[in-house]
Amino acid sequence: MYEWYPLILVGAIIGLFSLVFYIAYLTIRNQKESIGFERSMKDAEIIKRLLKYIKPHIFSLLTVLVVMLFSIAYDILSPMIIGQIEKIIKNDFPMRSLLTLVAVYASILIVSLICTYIQAILLQKVGQKILSKLREDLFIHIESLSQAQLNEIPVGKLVTRVTNDTNAISMMFTNVLVNLVKNSFVIIGVLAAMMALNYLLTLMVLCFVPFIVLFTVVFRKFSRKAYRKVKDGTTDINTFLSENLSGMKIIQIFNREKEKKAEFDKKNLALGKAKREQIFVFGIFRPLVYMLYISSVLCLLYLGGRGYIKDFRFLGQVIDSGTVVAFYMYISKFFNPIQSLAEQFNWLQSALASAEKIFTIFDLIPTVQDAPDAIELPEIKGDIEFKHVWFSYIPNEWVLKDVSFKVKAGQMAAFVGSTGSGKTTILSLICRNYDIQKGEILIDGIDIRTVRIASLRGRLGQMLQDVFLFSGTIRSNILLRKEGISDDEIMEACRYVNAHHFIEKLPYGLDEEVRERGNNFSAGQRQLLSFARTIIHHPAVMILDEATANIDTETEVLIQESLERMASIGTMLIVAHRLSTIQHADCIFMLSHGKIIEQGTHEELLMKKGRYYELYKLQYSKNDTKFYKV
Numbered sequence: 001m002y003e004w005y006p007l008i009l010v011g012a013i014i015g016l017f018s019l020v021f022y023i024a025y026l027t028i029r030n031q032k033e034s035i036g037f038e039r040s041m042k043d044a045e046i047i048k049r050l051l052k053y054i055k056p057h058i059f060s061l062l063t064v065l066v067v068m069l070f071s072i073a074y075d076i077l078s079p080m081i082i083g084q085i086e087k088i089i090k091n092d093f094p095m096r097s098l099l100t101l102v103a104v105y106a107s108i109l110i111v112s113l114i115c116t117y118i119q120a121i122l123l124q125k126v127g128q129k130i131l132s133k134l135r136e137d138l139f140i141h142i143e144s145l146s147q148a149q150l151n152e153i154p155v156g157k158l159v160t161r162v163t164n165d166t167n168a169i170s171m172m173f174t175n176v177l178v179n180l181v182k183n184s185f186v187i188i189g190v191l192a193a194m195m196a197l198n199y200l201l202t203l204m205v206l207c208f209v210p211f212i213v214l215f216t217v218v219f220r221k222f223s224r225k226a227y228r229k230v231k232d233g234t235t236d237i238n239t240f241l242s243e244n245l246s247g248m249k250i251i252q253i254f255n256r257e258k259e260k261k262a263e264f265d266k267k268n269l270a271l272g273k274a275k276r277e278q279i280f281v282f283g284i285f286r287p288l289v290y291m292l293y294i295s296s297v298l299c300l301l302y303l304g305g306r307g308y309i310k311d312f313r314f315l316g317q318v319i320d321s322g323t324v325v326a327f328y329m330y331i332s333k334f335f336n337p338i339q340s341l342a343e344q345f346n347w348l349q350s351a352l353a354s355a356e357k358i359f360t361i362f363d364l365i366p367t368v369q370d371a372p373d374a375i376e377l378p379e380i381k382g383d384i385e386f387k388h389v390w391f392s393y394i395p396n397e398w399v400l401k402d403v404s405f406k407v408k409a410g411q412m413a414a415f416v417g418s419t420g421s422g423k424t425t426i427l428s429l430i431c432r433n434y435d436i437q438k439g440e441i442l443i444d445g446i447d448i449r450t451v452r453i454a455s456l457r458g459r460l461g462q463m464l465q466d467v468f469l470f471s472g473t474i475r476s477n478i479l480l481r482k483e484g485i486s487d488d489e490i491m492e493a494c495r496y497v498n499a500h501h502f503i504e505k506l507p508y509g510l511d512e513e514v515r516e517r518g519n520n521f522s523a524g525q526r527q528l529l530s531f532a533r534t535i536i537h538h539p540a541v542m543i544l545d546e547a548t549a550n551i552d553t554e555t556e557v558l559i560q561e562s563l564e565r566m567a568s569i570g571t572m573l574i575v576a577h578r579l580s581t582i583q584h585a586d587c588i589f590m591l592s593h594g595k596i597i598e599q600g601t602h603e604e605l606l607m608k609k610g611r612y613y614e615l616y617k618l619q620y621s622k623n624d625t626k627f628y629k630v
Helices: 001-030 043-071 072-089 095-144 147-152 155-197 201-208 209-246 246-251 257-309 321-362 423-430 453-458 473-481 487-496 522-536 554-567 602-608 611-618
Strands: 385-393 398-408 411-418 438-443 458-461 541-543 572-575 589-590 595-600
Touching: 001 572, 043 072, 043 095, 043 155, 043 321, 043 522, 072 095, 072 155, 072 321, 147 321, 155 201, 155 209, 155 321, 155 458, 201 257, 209 246, 209 257, 209 321, 246 257, 257 321, 385 423, 385 595, 398 423, 398 438, 398 595, 411 554, 423 438, 423 572, 453 595, 458 522, 458 602, 473 487, 473 595, 487 522, 522 554, 554 572, 589 602, 589 611, 595 602, 595 611
Parallel strands: 411 572, 411 589, 458 541, 541 572
Antiparallel strands: 385 398, 385 438, 589 595
16 A cells, blocks of 8 residues: 555645635635626637737638648557667667657657748738737727727837837737647647557546646736736836826926836836746746656656566556657657646637737727718818707716807808817818717808718818927928929918928938927917918918917918918818907907807907907007017
């Protein structure tokens, strides 16, 4: 009986670890939400949605599968060949047989290496194609989201989804999934070879499998939590950097460097802690699997050694030295894939966590989108009409209340009023950045909700207060990649809006570099470039939102001249606080608390001596007959 004590001791140690892990599993099973296990998607659902990106490359993947079968031949056949070599060496040592076995071994190894190389190349090509398609689809979907939705999502979060998270999914396609399949084949092939060699020793090895399953199940729970924390921490860091690097000037002006550093340190430490938890979880699991491997080797050596030395028959089957050597190698090749599966499972959890976050973005249904039967907007004259329009950003908190007005084609209409009165909202609604809750908005008598959004915006030209210029050149920012426009046409547009004065003084003219956000140009120069960018696309309706705000007097004179010229192009809608900008408008609408309280020309509104007249007096100098130019 004492001969079995070593095996009993090994079993007792493994059983103790299993009990501890089982208790840990029972403890966390009912606490998923409290410790961060909540998932809005199941793994099967995520994988199913990812499969659509695999289908176009199914032939390449099947080729990889065939090549893989040849590459794993080495793992399955090499122990058997080594076992045969051991028998030859032990007995009469025939050199021809030895050389034949060595040649077979070398041939299998070479074929395996070549197949592994081909497999890696094919996978990388397929993986990069899948990654490019996923990123393209994600970016296109983000472009389709409404202004309200984009305002709710931090920029850093979207950047993380398009970059970090797609990279994790790429790793799954190029490495994780194929290695999961490969390791599964290796395990099955090794088990089959072991069964053919000695099925009773194989059963001894299989006694360790239930413990591997238990450890893997528990590890899966903790690794999911760890990876979610890492992903959330990475998103927080990217969001913080995106916002604060953009606002660094303000941070420096108000001497908030230390405070912002403290905020960054807090987020950085949280991410570091999450990564340490992830490493800790994996650092426990892999040694446990290794412990099972060592335990199985000890049992093999103990039983095999006794059988070989004493001519022992284990449950009726002979155990010789060749069997022991072959089984020693097979056990290594059986547990190595399992340990690799643990590592691949880590990557798989990372990829699934990333995929879930990506699909969360994909699942955002654009709140403003084309109707199923949306039409192309034909060439328009530019008649604009609001009919009893109600709109709110937050339910039941109305920004516009039963607003109705009409602007005829070719007219200049201006909207004035205090901050929050609804001026900018009116312009945003015309462009369908948001959809109204009640009423109608008509262009040339056509409800804009029945028109394709791209077609509608193609007829409109928007010039905003905060001009956004992209990195590139002046030419690329004016054209925005529109083809077929010559430099002469570009300069003609620039002259039309008085932008040529500063462009012609630049060393490279239209090819002058534009740095990020156009920070190497003044606010007035950026505004003039936005005018040229709008004019060159020949809009039927031009929309200006505070286009003369925050600019110097000299530049304002240029912009005023530009506006007078642009007024002859088509319908113009202007929001301005400076009444000097809109005193020649055909119609001025005075708004207050989401309602139009006055409307008429500049002179008509002054005659009424109402709210517009009060605003006029605030901007008018008693000692001069001109408006202040700040």
